[in-house]
Amino acid sequence: MTSSVIRIDPKLDLVLERDIDVPVELVWKAWTTPEHLREWFVPKPWTVTECEIDLRPGGMFRTTMRSPQGEEFPNLGTYLEVTPNERLIFTDTLLPGYRPSPKPFFTAVLELTRKGNGTHYKAIAIHGNAETRKSHEDMGFHDGWGTVVEQMVAHIKKQAP
C-alpha cells in the first residue's frame, strides 16, 4: 500500500510496477547493501563503480555509474524513510544531513508488498514539474527501471542456495 503521505500525480510522476518471484527480504537486501546493489542497479553494460549507503533518514546514498565508454556519473542523495522490507524513500533534492542539493531532480519511492512467496514491486519517481518528468521519461525511465528489476531478480536468484 502506498504511503499515505505520497500523492502520485500522473502529470508529474512516473510509476513502475512488477510482480516478481523473489521474497521482499531479498529485494530489500539487494537495494540496501552496496555489494549487492552494484550488481544490478544500472542497465548492463553500464556498471556501478562506487556505492555508499548510510541507511537512515538523512544518511548518504551515493553511487557512481560508468558508461561502456568509461565516462563516470556520480549521484549523491539522502534517504528520507527507511522501513525495512516495506518502503525506502530517497531523494537527490537533499544531500546527506538534509542539505539542499545543487542538482535537485527527483524523489524515489520503493514499495514492497509480500505476495505469496514473491513481491509486488512498485517504484515511483516524483518530480517537481512536467518538464522534469518528461526528461526522466526521455532518459528511458520505463525501459531502464524495468531492465534493472530483471537484473535484480536474476542477481537474487544467483545468490540463492
Add this chain to the structure above:
Amino acid sequence: MTSSVIRIDPKLDLVLERDIDVPVELVWKAWTTPEHLREWFVPKPWTVTECEIDLRPGGMFRTTMRSPQGEEFPNLGTYLEVTPNERLIFTDTLLPGYRPSPKPFFTAVLELTRKGNGTHYKAIAIHGNAETRKSHEDMGFHDGWGTVVEQMVAHIKKQAP
C-alpha cells in the same frame, strides 16, 4: 545533542542558541500547534494569517506571513524528522509528499534539550551554498529568529496557569 546526521558547516549554515526558562514540552507545543505557532512565529507587527501542520515525515508545514502593509508571503514545505520534545526538522526544498519544490531555500533543524526546568534551544538553518546563507543572514536571521524566540517564551508564559 545535535543529530548525528546533521553536520553544521559554518560557511554554509546559521545557528541560533538560547537558554530559555520554559519547559521543552511547551516549546514543542508552541512549534507544532497552529493556534500557538501563529502567536509568535514572525516578528511583530508581522502576523501569521494561515498555518497548517501535518506533523509527520512528508507531512505539510504551511504558513502565510503578512507584512504590516498587508502583503502576504506563503511558505510551503514538509517535515523530515519529528521526535517529540527533542527534534523537529523541516525543509522548503521538498513539498508535502517529498515532491521537489520550485523554490528550494533551506532546511531547518530545531533541537530542544531539557536544562533544569528550562530548555536549551538550538535552531540551525542549513543552506546549499554560501550565497543562500548570506541572503538568509541579510534577511535578518539572527535578529529575526532571536526575536521570535522571545515572543515564543512570552506567549508560553502567558498561557501558563
